[in-house]
Amino acid sequence: MTIPNVVLHVADVHKRFGGLHALADIDLQVEEGQTHAIIGPNGAGKSTLLNVIIGKLAPTSGTVVFDGAVLTGRKPFEINQLGIARVFQTPEIFSDLSVLHNVMIPALAKRDGAFKLNMLRSLDSETGIRAEAQDMLEDVGMTSRRDMAAGSLSRGDKRRMELAMCLIQHPRLLLLDEPTAGMSRHDTNTTIELLKKIKSRGMTKVIIEHDMHVVFSLADKISVLAQGRIIADGTPDQVRGNPKVQEAYLGG
Numbered sequence: 377m378t379i380p381n382v383v384l385h386v387a388d389v390h391k392r393f394g395g396l397h398a399l400a401d402i403d404l405q406v407e408e409g410q411t412h413a414i415i416g417p418n419g420a421g422k423s424t425l426l427n428v429i430i431g432k433l434a435p436t437s438g439t440v441v442f443d444g445a446v447l448t449g450r451k452p453f454e455i456n457q458l459g460i461a462r463v464f465q466t467p468e469i470f471s472d473l474s475v476l477h478n479v480m481i482p483a484l485a486k487r488d489g490a491f492k493l494n495m496l497r498s499l500d501s502e503t504g505i506r507a508e509a510q511d512m513l514e515d516v517g518m519t520s521r522r523d524m525a526a527g528s529l530s531r532g533d534k535r536r537m538e539l540a541m542c543l544i545q546h547p548r549l550l551l552l553d554e555p556t557a558g559m560s561r562h563d564t565n566t567t568i569e570l571l572k573k574i575k576s577r578g579m580t581k582v583i584i585e586h587d588m589h590v591v592f593s594l595a596d597k598i599s600v601l602a603q604g605r606i607i608a609d610g611t612p613d614q615v616r617g618n619p620k621v622q623e624a625y626l627g628g
């Protein structure tokens with residue numbers, strides 16, 4: 377069944393790593409403007425699913441369609457150019473560069489069609505993108521960290537910076553892999569508030585999370601993954617009361 381307003385459709389995707397069936401029969405439909413969470417215990421296949429969506433891994437079979445375009449077989453940078461940005465479980469940043477410069481780089485790469493090393497030399501002459509990067513840093517509450525080396529940031533601040541690096545691309549779909557992983561309670565709450573603010577702007581988001589409590593306050597829809605299969609999906613209320621979900625977490 378196809379739901380109207382679906383912007384991302386993962387259709388009948390399987391992924392095998394040798395004998396391991398890491399993803400089986402995955403059918404996932406993400407509606408425009410919604411926050412769709414994928415939850416599940418460690419090892420369930422969440423990161424594998426995200427890597428299939430962004431083109432870092434090829435599915436063994438099945439297709440991924442974004443806004444009418446088949447993503448399967450495309451390279452990660454092409455998929456990024458189609459309007460999909462992602463925050464990784466482990467951020468990929470330039471540690472020696474300032475926070476501001478790190479935020480400018482994805483915008484320059486998008487404008488010029490690719491990242492090139494010589495972009496790093498002309499960062500200070502890019503006044504338009506610099507101003508936009510400053511706005512993004514203000515949005516994520518990091519103006520005071522602007523000139524710090526990115527490598528010296530706390531874990532929570534690094535993730536916020538990475539979020540700014542995504543937002544500056546104005547993606548249609550934002551993918552987040554455990555955005556609060558390793559954060560203190562305080563940083564987790566700040567990040568949830570920030571994600572709620574982004575939600576109110578209508579950007580479609582897919583959030584991968586193993587902490588159920590993080591997603592219940594954010595998600596419109598939740599799909600629960602366990603041992604490579606979607607065992608339940610629906611609204612947070614529908615999923616919360618599902619005995620299969622309780623079992624996957626507690627009995628797993």
Ligand code: ADP
Binds near residue numbers: 417418421422
């Ligand atoms: P999650 O993100 O839900 O914790 P993953 O998607 O990282 O789970 O992993 C799902 C399963 O696939 C795990 O059993 C993991 O060990 C395995 N796996 C993930 N990536 C690879 C890989 N590149 N090669 C072999 N096995 C992998």
Ligand code: MG
Binds near residue numbers: 422423424465
């Ligand atoms: Mg993972």
